Amino acid sequence: MIPAEAFFLTPGFNGTLQQEIQQMVAEGILRGRFRAGEKLPSSRRLARHLGVSRITVTLAYTELVSSDYLAARGRSGYYVSDTAPQPTLYPADEAPRRDGVDWDRWTGRRFSRHPVATKPQDWHSYPYPFIYGQADAALFDHQNWRQCALRALGRRDFEVLTDDFYERDDPMLIEYIVRNILPRRGIAARPEEVLLTMGAQNALWIAAEVLAGPGERVAIENPCYAGLRAILGQLGAEIHAVEVDEEGLPPAALPDGVRAVFTTASHHCPTNATMPVERRAALLARAADEDFIVVEDDYEFEMSFLKPAAPALKSLDREGRVVYVGSFSKSLFPGLRLGYLVASEGFIREARALRAAMLRHPPGHIQRTVAYFLSLGHYDALINRLNQAYKRRRTVMDDAIRAEGLEIAGQGAFGGSSFWMRAPEGVDTDRLAADLRGQGVLIEPGRVFFAPGAGPSNHYRLAYSSIAQTRIPEGIALIAAALRRAGPNAPR
Amino acid sequence: MIPAEAFFLTPGFNGTLQQEIQQMVAEGILRGRFRAGEKLPSSRRLARHLGVSRITVTLAYTELVSSDYLAARGRSGYYVSDTAPQPTLYPADEAPRRDGVDWDRWTGRRFSRHPVATKPQDWHSYPYPFIYGQADAALFDHQNWRQCALRALGRRDFEVLTDDFYERDDPMLIEYIVRNILPRRGIAARPEEVLLTMGAQNALWIAAEVLAGPGERVAIENPCYAGLRAILGQLGAEIHAVEVDEEGLPPAALPDGVRAVFTTASHHCPTNATMPVERRAALLARAADEDFIVVEDDYEFEMSFLKPAAPALKSLDREGRVVYVGSFSKSLFPGLRLGYLVASEGFIREARALRAAMLRHPPGHIQRTVAYFLSLGHYDALINRLNQAYKRRRTVMDDAIRAEGLEIAGQGAFGGSSFWMRAPEGVDTDRLAADLRGQGVLIEPGRVFFAPGAGPSNHYRLAYSSIAQTRIPEGIALIAAALRRAGPNAPR
Structure with a gap:
């Protein structure tokens, strides 16, 4: 008993x-x-x-x-029950263990020494989270997402989705991407030219691994998404960071002998600059002349609420030289981990074999849930709603920033979800961010975007994708006050 | 209108x-x-x-x-509606495109030239699927899985699970693995010594990438899981395949100067041999002497219905030299893509940084669903049910194989889910499999498990994890008949 x-x-x-x-x-x-x-x-x-x-x-x-x-x-x-599961717990050996391996020497810290930006795990509890790239639960279509997930959990789909797909993807999702998403970017692709990935991060990682090896030369933008620099650093590639201007990456400034160029042409990360069509043509012409590949990270095209987004660089690609990276992290949510690569079949064949050895495929249930969410029209309705909210928030941001006399260094012409900001000379935004965090304000210091040791320390990014509209003016006012405290050159 | x-x-x-x-x-x-x-x-x-x-x-x-x-x-x-989502489909350029890039030269087919085994996508429609590693939908606890998934889709979890975790995992799932699963294998680990992966494949991939570089020497078993050979081949490691015997990998046969040894000590893949404790001690002693690391793929320990599984090699590890790979693919289903690594903190730190750059983390919703399924006891109940079914199927297999006079080359002492079979000399099991497929019978030819060009061609694997018990005798009879057709040395 x-x-x-x-x-x-x-x-x-x-x-x-x-x-x-x-x-x-x-x-x-x-x-x-x-x-x-x-x-x-x-x-x-x-x-x-x-x-x-x-x-x-x-x-x-x-x-x-x-x-x-x-x-x-x-x-x-x-x-x-007599046939209940057996207790199979061995007595655990709790004796303290001496590590006989010098892991620093063993691994050379090859992976952990490359810094990446992270957000505080508890950002939800901050009243003024100007952080980038997280979903706003208040805007998300939770109910329909749940419906689609439920449908994908039904018996009808279950047999298919529990299988190991090996190198394959859910044909229903690939079909939707090819027929409905890529045409919005001006891209005509066949299903065999698309590969699903675990988010854009995984797509960039696969592209880097296929296109360049240790010691091989690649070019990135400066400033640049820190996650890309970590990928290429871990790979051991020879990284050339090319300064961007208000038109993005200047093709003439690329070094000779690169294997691959990574660009955020439509919406530069983090400055929000858009590369004009002449530069795009020049970049592709140089790629053809020098036989290099262009990797286009089109990470935020859905957030175009001021005017329609320019077609992707990939849409101008007549030679199959552009490897296109798309993602559902911004339009759905990042915890989903779903993105895709679009490129020539010869590239996708290698990327697919690498993905199969590395992780096989994104989980079947997630692929099918997204396929349902897209094909029932919920995705477009959600983007519509996000864009309406972002448009309002951006106006409020704009007004508050101007009212407080802060300096905008870059903002997207199409829309986007963030402002690239410049603090007065001499302000260290790492310290500014730490100061503001104590007051409930989260901003992103700019240093992590620049090549190590070479960048200015007075930039920061303010995103409006996760902060409630009503909080924006007070948050901006707190930033302005912190800047006034930070230095004598600060705005009054 | x-x-x-x-x-x-x-x-x-x-x-x-x-x-x-x-x-x-x-x-x-x-x-x-x-x-x-x-x-x-x-x-x-x-x-x-x-x-x-x-x-x-x-x-x-x-x-x-x-x-x-x-x-x-x-x-x-x-x-x-006037505010309906905008039609944002560009007219797709359907003109056929000339590929200007020689992708074979560009990539050297570095990834796609390594063969891996796959199963026919439509295996469900074959009456006699003796295939390995896919879930049997008839045995799975679909209803409770759906309940747990629904709970993880609730508003309470949603905010957390939609976030980008960066390098982190769901603490609830890690806690369960540390407290409830690892003790069954005799392993005492702290949460910071565990990292979630996209299945065992991804765990092996991460271990290989952290432990060895191009040209570095690693040892694997021969025969061996083909997916591991593909990983190491893509990495460009110098692979030494060591012949196993009925006690698995003989440590004395390892070459000098290896960085890492990959073993399936508890249940060799594909022969099902179990390494005795003396060999395990000898392997760990040699690892300490020569400063190499042992990667233990413990891929099927849950399927121990004849006697309790021997504790893992990792449970004997006093120096932190064993990197342990676990998976939920066999106990839940492979389309889930969830596994884990257990190792010293110094190793996990590098593995975590690599995973963060490569894919960030397994999707949050999947982590939480599994955490619920485990902690409510459904996982153990499912394993109990699987084991009862597998035990019955194995007896039927045994009887049918003996009745037909087929030769068993290896079967697990603890249980498992497959038999390793030997056809008469001169029989090519690739051809045998093709022949049988035409009759609705799926078997796995053995060649892909052996080092390329060196192995015998008359082995095959018969799994009983996906085939209905009532189909087994007829399926085995069809195999015997095909073997009789295949050569003069075949059993009569």
């Missing part, structure tokens, strides 16, 4: 009371504390002991019977 | 009629065929035209109103 006193509710348990009771019983059996044939407390006793309703205990017991942890014996109550 | 005739139902559409109607309307708007202010056909007319009930059309229209594709104007009907 197992006493009711063997059970305790844990404060803050994430789930229902019924789930908690099920979990306690299952864990007791798996840890060998409750053995086959032992009688559970009656539902009445356990309910009284825990202070819950009797039906809750009964429902938990019934569930445990159906999963064969418990057996019901007529009126005499519930027992641990 | 948009005519009802503009709409056609597609035979085989995967979804409800209501969803299909929504999709047709949304797509027409996004493609620019239906414009703002245009009137939709009345629900009565469209219902008659499509041959569906009127309420179905009304429900679809109502949904489209709520997502702002349509607007309802009192009694006069439904119109394309």
Whole structure:
């Protein structure tokens, strides 16, 4: 007879009371504390002991019977089933262990020494989160997402989605991307020219790995997305960072002998500059002359609410020299980890083989959920809603920034979701960000975007994709006040 | 006025009629065929035209109103909304394109030239699928999986799970692995010694990338999981394949100067041999003497229904020299893509930085769904059910194989899910598999497990994880008949 006193509710348990009771019983059996044939407390006793309703205990017991942890014996109550899962927990050896391996020497810290930007995990709890690239739960279409996920969890899809796809993708999602998303960017592609990835980060990683090896020369923009610099640094490529101007990357400034050029042509990260069509043509002409490949990270094209986005660089590509990177992280949410590569079949063949060896494929359920969300029109409705909200927020940002006399260094002509800002000379925005964080304001210091050791330290990025519109003016005012405190050259 | 005739139902559409109607309307708007202010056909007319009930059309229209594709104007009907998503489809350039890049030269086919085993995509439709590593939908606990997924889709989790975790994992899942799964393998680990991966494939890939570079010497077993050989081949490592015997990998046969040794000690893939404890001790002693690392792929420990699985090699590791690879692909399903690495903190730090640059993290929703499924006891109940089914199937396999006089080359002492088989000398199992496929029987030819060009061609693997018990005798009889046809030395 197992006493009711063997059970305790844990404060803050994430789930229902019924789930908690099920979990306690299952864990007791798996840890060998409750053995086959032992009688559970009656539902009445356990309910009284825990202070819950009797039906809750009964429902938990019934569930445990159906999963064969418990057996019901007529009126005499519930027992641990004879065929319940065996307790298979070995006594863990808790003796402290001496590490016999010098991991720093062993690995050369080849991966961990490349810095990437991260956000504080608890950014939701800050009142003024001017952070970039996280989903605003208030704008997301949670209900329809849930519906689509449920549909993809149905028996009809289940058999297909639980399989190992090996190198394949969900044809339904590929079809939608080819027929409905790429045409908006002016890109005509066949299904075999598209490969799904674990977000844009994974797409950039695969492109880098296929196109360049250790010691080979690649060009990136300066400033540049820090995640790309980490990829190329880990790969051991010879990185040339080319200064951008208000028209983005100048093709004439590229060094000779590069294998690949990485660009955010439509919407430079982080300055928001758009590369004009003449530069695009010049870049592609130079790529053809010198036989290099252009990787286009088109990371935010959906956020074009001021005017239609310019077609992608890839749309001008007549030679198959552009490898295009797209993502659902900005339009859906980043925790989804879903993006795609569009390129010539010869490139995709290698990328597909690399992805298969590295991770096989993005989970089937996620691919199918997105396919449903897109094809039912929820994706476009969501983007429409995001754009309306971002447009309003941007106006409020603009007004507040001007009212406080802050300096904008770059803002997207089409829209986007952030401003690239310049603090007065001498202000260190790493310190500024730390100061503001104490006041509930999150900004992104600019240093991580620049080539190490070479960049200015007075830039920062302010995004409006996660901050509520009503908070913007006060947040900007707090930034202006912090800047006034930060130096004598600050705006008054 | 948009005519009802503009709409056609597609035979085989995967979804409800209501969803299909929504999709047709949304797509027409996004493609620019239906414009703002245009009137939709009345629900009565469209219902008659499509041959569906009127309420179905009304429900679809109502949904489209709520997502702002349509607007309802009192009694006069439904119109394309003025604020509907813009048609943003550029006219696609369909001109055939000449590829200006020689991709074979460019990439050296560095990734695609390494063969991996795949299964036919339509294996479900074969009556005798003796294939390995796919989930049997008939045994899976679909209902509770769906419940857990739904819970993870709830608003409470949603905010957390939509975020970009960067290098982090779901602490709830890590906690369960550390407290409940690793102790079954005799492994005591702290949360910072565990990293989630996209399945065991991704775990092996990360381990290989962290531990060895191009030209560095690594040892693998021969025969060996083909996916591992592909990883190391793509990496450009110097691969030494060491012949296994009935006790698995012999440590004395390892070459000098290796950086890392990859082993399936508890359950050799594909022969099912278990390495005895003396060999394990010898392997670890040699690793300490020569400063190499052992990567242990413990890919199927849950399937131990004949006796309890031996503790993992990692449980004997006193120096932090073993990198342990676990997976939920066999116990849940492979399309999930979830596995984990357990190793010293110094290793995990590098693995984490590599994973962050490569793909960030496995999708949050999947991590949390698995955490719920495990902690509510469904995982153990499922394994219990799988083991009962596998135990029965194995007995039937055993009987049928003996009745037909086929030769077993290896079968797991603990259980497992497959037999390693030897056909008579001179039989080419690639050809045998092709022959059998025509009769609805899927077997796995053994050649892909051996070092290229060096292995015998008369082995094959028969798994019983996906085939219904009642089909086994007939399937084995078909294999025996095909072997009799295949050569004069075949069993009579």
